[in-house]
Amino acid sequence: MRLIHTADWHLGQSLHGFERRYEQQCFLNWLLATLVDKQADALIIAGDIFDTANPSAVAQQQLYQFLTAARASLPHLNTVLIAGNHDSPARLEAPRPFLQLLDAVVSGQVWRLPNGQHDLASLVVPLKDRTGAVAAWCLAVPFLRPADLPKVTSEQDAFLAGVEGVYAQTLAIAQSQATDQQAIIALGHCYLQGGAASQDSERRIMIGNSEALPASIFSPALTYVALGHLHLAQSVGQTDWIRYAGSPLPMSFAETQYPHQVLCVDLAGSRLAAVESVRIPRFVELLRVPAKPAPLDQVVAALQALELAALPETEQPYLEVRVQLTAPEPGLRQRIEDALKDKPVRLAKIETRYLRTEGDENELAPLSLEDLAELDPLHLLTELYQQKYATDLPSELSQAFHQLLQETQLEAV
Structure with missing residues (x-):
């Protein structure tokens, strides 16, 4: 069989x-x-x-x-x-x-x-x-x-x-x-x-x-x-x-x-x-440019150098742009969109990482805004409880919170 x-x-x-x-x-x-x-x-x-x-x-x-x-x-x-x-x-x-x-x-x-x-x-x-x-x-x-x-x-x-x-x-x-x-x-x-x-x-x-x-x-x-x-x-x-x-x-x-x-x-x-x-074949590509977060000028140059095949929108690659910053960059998205103008690609995500100290490329801040968005509520509760009480989240509290999350996810059904 x-x-x-x-x-x-x-x-x-x-x-x-x-x-x-x-x-x-x-x-x-x-x-x-x-x-x-x-x-x-x-x-x-x-x-x-x-x-x-x-x-x-x-x-x-x-x-x-x-x-x-x-x-x-x-x-x-x-x-x-x-x-x-x-x-x-x-x-x-x-x-x-x-x-x-x-x-x-x-x-x-x-x-x-x-x-x-x-x-x-x-x-x-x-x-x-x-x-x-x-x-x-x-x-x-x-x-x-x-x-x-x-x-x-x-x-x-x-x-x-x-x-x-x-x-x-x-x-x-x-x-x-x-x-x-x-x-x-x-x-x-x-x-x-x-x-x-x-x-x-x-x-x-x-x-x-x-x-x-x-x-x-x-x-x-x-x-x-x-x-x-x-x-x-x-x-x-x-x-x-x-x-x-x-x-x-x-x-x-x-x-x-x-x-x-x-x-x-x-x-x-x-x-x-x-x-x-x-x-399974890859029907639509997912691109990460550059492979690791890099300074904005390098990222813009890499995006401008992208050579992509002309495809219908539903088949165009998704793109994650990875930028390394030392301070907030108000014009970040605009510079990236300008670099991608007329390129057959879909900008899905801009990942920003901040250095702890200028010039220290190996010491990235532990959490970016994207990292925070990807944490789930139970993980956040566990981390906060550990920080406040210096001990693990009790199992009965974890079970009760988990059950509440499941009920919330299904209440619209």
Whole structure:
């Protein structure tokens, strides 16, 4: 059986005010062609389908048109998609009855049974081969919030114990149904210890002191673990069976050098036979000029020297200009825009860095205005608490604040 593992599409995302519908559609077109070329049996999407909990109508149309086209091109295709921390579970699951007609299973949250118990059995999904026979089982575990977790009596961190409990119980349910020749794979949208995170574009996940979960939450009895959340494609713990697919497009200028990909996963019975990285073309370039912040006169000269191909606006590169200053420069933007006049490029961001002392090029101020804009509220609270009380933020306060942030993000849905 052949699976395509992908994640972190962030449909509807804009880059510093520029909407990215063209690039996102290029990726979806490429993915459809790749599914057909690889003759995939299943498509696994490990969360953050949309960039916000309240995606635009255009972003939703892109997803559903793609799923419809994929099913039409590959009538045997199974699709499993889970909610990530950017997604609204309710919004993602709303079209569930229609998606079932496409053999697409969506898992947004852990539902409760009439008796109040968590319905973990509904997260265990059969995957069929092209003959219609069950060939593997999938633990479709979405991004887990505290309300999704069954209570577990344990001396360890309550959130960690709850996550371990979800995976252990869903695995037991799958094992009770699987044969010796059927693989069991798990999905997850989380931050594992040892994973490399993007410095700009990944929203922090923090529950108490368990921002990063140990890879040991995944049993060796699993054949493959398909992860989302981290935008850098990577395996975890030097394994070949626990992997982040990474984002298909760079979500920020910090990700311009990432190896964007999907993973082609081959199962042979219950065994992992092969994992192939399939690189995704760069549909629109992201440029950083210069490579490191430099004095304004040097930056202007570098911009004037840019030679770029004439392209339609939707295909023109995005540009981040990186300037090193010793004092505020009132005419900064105007000088940069003048240097770029008539050049086929989209000025997305001007990064300014200030020297501590004139002539000391290695001592940059610790935070620029852009750095401050990229900090999330929980990180700021943690830093302020540390500064004021000289101790770590208590876990109960962190949990309460995290829950408040999630409720705020979803209140518009």
